[in-house]
Amino acid sequence: MATKMEIVHVGLGDRAYDIHIGQGLLGRAGELIRTISDRKRMMIVTEENVAALHLKTLQGGLAAAGIESEALVLPAGESTKSWPYFEQTVEWLLAQKVERKDLVIAFGGGVIGDLTGFAAATMRRGVGFVQIPTSLLAQVDSSVGGKTGINAPQGKNLIGAFHQPSLVLADVDVLGTMTNRDFLSGYGEVVKYGLLGDAGFFEWLEQYGPKLAAGDVQARISAVKRSCEMKADIVERDETEQGDRALLNLGHTFCHALEAATGYGDRLLHGEGVAIGCALAFELSSRLGLCSQEDPSRVRAHLKAMGMKVDLSDIEGDLPSAEALVDLMAQDKKVVDGQLRFILARGIGEAFVTADVPMDKVVTLLRDALD
Numbered sequence: 001m002a003t004k005m006e007i008v009h010v011g012l013g014d015r016a017y018d019i020h021i022g023q024g025l026l027g028r029a030g031e032l033i034r035t036i037s038d039r040k041r042m043m044i045v046t047e048e049n050v051a052a053l054h055l056k057t058l059q060g061g062l063a064a065a066g067i068e069s070e071a072l073v074l075p076a077g078e079s080t081k082s083w084p085y086f087e088q089t090v091e092w093l094l095a096q097k098v099e100r101k102d103l104v105i106a107f108g109g110g111v112i113g114d115l116t117g118f119a120a121a122t123m124r125r126g127v128g129f130v131q132i133p134t135s136l137l138a139q140v141d142s143s144v145g146g147k148t149g150i151n152a153p154q155g156k157n158l159i160g161a162f163h164q165p166s167l168v169l170a171d172v173d174v175l176g177t178m179t180n181r182d183f184l185s186g187y188g189e190v191v192k193y194g195l196l197g198d199a200g201f202f203e204w205l206e207q208y209g210p211k212l213a214a215g216d217v218q219a220r221i222s223a224v225k226r227s228c229e230m231k232a233d234i235v236e237r238d239e240t241e242q243g244d245r246a247l248l249n250l251g252h253t254f255c256h257a258l259e260a261a262t263g264y265g266d267r268l269l270h271g272e273g274v275a276i277g278c279a280l281a282f283e284l285s286s287r288l289g290l291c292s293q294e295d296p297s298r299v300r301a302h303l304k305a306m307g308m309k310v311d312l313s314d315i316e317g318d319l320p321s322a323e324a325l326v327d328l329m330a331q332d333k334k335v336v337d338g339q340l341r342f343i344l345a346r347g348i349g350e351a352f353v354t355a356d357v358p359m360d361k362v363v364t365l366l367r368d369a370l371d
């Protein structure tokens with residue numbers, strides 16, 4: 001059965017843009033980009049794994065609409081999101097004589113999207129860019145909403161800017177080349193949307209999650225679409241994270257401490273940490289009497305049914321003590337005036353932001369989780 005292309009609009013006034021979600025979008029990239037730009041030449045920033053699998057298709061799709069393209073192929077992996085590769089990207093774009101009216105194409109996962117978006121934000125006081133995200137995590141989260149940046153030796157994402165893309169093309173066909181582990185890590189962010197604001201979507205995921213993970217294209221399109229709709233809605237309300245946008249950080253306070261403790265590497269992928277963090281946030285909410293005991297059980301049951309990491313014991317190797325994890329949380333950039341903010345929930349789909357959390361309860365929760 002042919003699938004339909006879905007469009008989610010991000011209504012940000014003169015920075016508004018569309019997210020196209022569907023199959024075969026790489027091959028149609030030129031035709032779709034033509035609707036927002038008449039430039040005849042475009043610059044693509046990508047990484048070696050994505051380039052080997054998909055660059056030809058994308059360049060063919062651009063050429064079909066009369067767009068010539070040049071590509072910068074960077075190494076794959078988180079360490080590319082750093083000063084040296086930022087410098088290389090900016091110098092390459094300058095050598096390509098990028099002008100403010102040009103469009104730079106970010107073609108890859110979150111690392112490439114964040115790095116390229118930041119280069120576009122800073123060059124010539126703001127060059128337009130198109131996100132063509134190739135991982136589930138990038139399609140449902142990092143390519144939408146305009147957060148761009150690189151990591152500093154002092155911490156992740158500490159250097160960056162808000163710079164909205166001009167268009168996002170989420171081609172679900174490319175998800176077929178992801179490893180199961182990377183796919184499920186991205187799914188951690190999908191579940192997060194249901195948990196933070198849409199109980200009906202969480203219920204849908206309980207039913208269709210396994211099908212979606214097994215490769216059902218229509219289920220993938222529906223999940224990416226609903227995730228993008230929810231993110232667009234929150235970003236429209238609070239583009240620069242003065243309030244509601246923090247809801248997108250459900251599970252992330254725990255996740256960042258666990259990522260820091262495990263060295264931001266292969267021991268724990270970001271979305272795996274988000275899933276474990278969501279389970280901990282619901283357990284904490286239940287212990288604080290905010291939601292029923294069934295809610296954390298339901299969250300855990302779904303993550304387990306998906307074959308995802310749920311417990312701290314699912315992370316290979318030793319973890320630091322509960323107190324040390326809480327210290328790592330206190331270094332999170334979401335700390336405001338020295339106070340750590342948590343995203344807790346009154347039920348599935350009913351998350352809220354609060355700084356009012358007794359830290360002894362967090363320590364006890366982590367001690368029990370480490371037991």
Ligand code: GLY
Nearest residue numbers: 141145147245248
């Ligand atoms: N990934 C969280 C945000 O975009 O705000």
